Amino acid sequence: MSRSTLRRALRAGALCLTATTAAAVIPAAADAKVGVSTKRLNIQTGSRVTVKGHVDAPGVAKLQVQRRGRWVTLDRDRTNRSGRFVLRKRIRGAMSSRARLRLSTGETRLLGRMNVYRSALASWYGPGLFGNKLGCGGTLQAGSVGVANKSLPCGTKVTFRHNGRVLRVPVIDRGPYVGGREYDLTAATAHKLGFSGHGPIQVTK
Structure with a gap:
């Protein structure tokens, strides 16, 4: 190898080393807080x-x-x-x-x-019906958390808000069949929301 070729090779190596070293010391941009x-x-x-x-x-x-x-x-x-x-x-x-x-x-x-949320009329059910079959499969128990609706697909998640409490539950049954009421909460669901009797409730899905 000639002296001129050797000098060029050394210069190229030095440039590569300098670039690599510079890249190593420049920190990556921090994520914005x-x-x-x-x-x-x-x-x-x-x-x-x-x-x-x-x-x-x-x-x-x-x-x-x-x-x-x-x-x-x-x-x-x-x-x-x-x-x-x-x-x-x-x-x-x-x-x-x-x-x-x-x-x-x-x-x-x-x-x-x-x-x-929008407002909807609701009621609740449970006592005297525990052990009955649910419209979406299974049986109604005292601890069953869910809601009945006439048209929403089984398993659809519905979020309710009442008395400052929020609960998201699945559709597990069919009903209610009383005019004007859109949802029928299970006893356990009504208890968690502090809902009693029948009347308006805040709902979304």
Whole structure:
């Protein structure tokens, strides 16, 4: 090997070493830190869902919900100089979905379940009927947690809110067959919600 060839090889090796060393000492970008100060996800139909917070990196924050297996954006806001954002959306129909924040950096933060309730008439049943067969299979027991409905597919999850309590239960039976009533809660479900007699209850699915 000639001296000129050797010098070129040494220079190339030094450049590669310098690039490798530089890459090793440059730290990877840290994930943006997200803080949520206000989260209003349980609302009545016609009201606004609200999420407020801040992020330590400038950009855009999006409020998204999961619908039919994909994430749909309800609102977006560009952070101000202090990194704060406000996300609001008026929801006119009852719904229950997982919610998350998504940043323009690609990072996400789960917020929990967003429930938008409407009012429905309900009753409850159980004593004197324990041991009877359920419309969706099985038998009604004192501890059976679920609800009866005339048309929803068996197993459909329904979320109820009453007296400040929230409970998500499956459809396990058919009924009620009293005019105007949409849901019939099992005794165990009614007890967990503090529901008695018959009347309006907040519901979504």
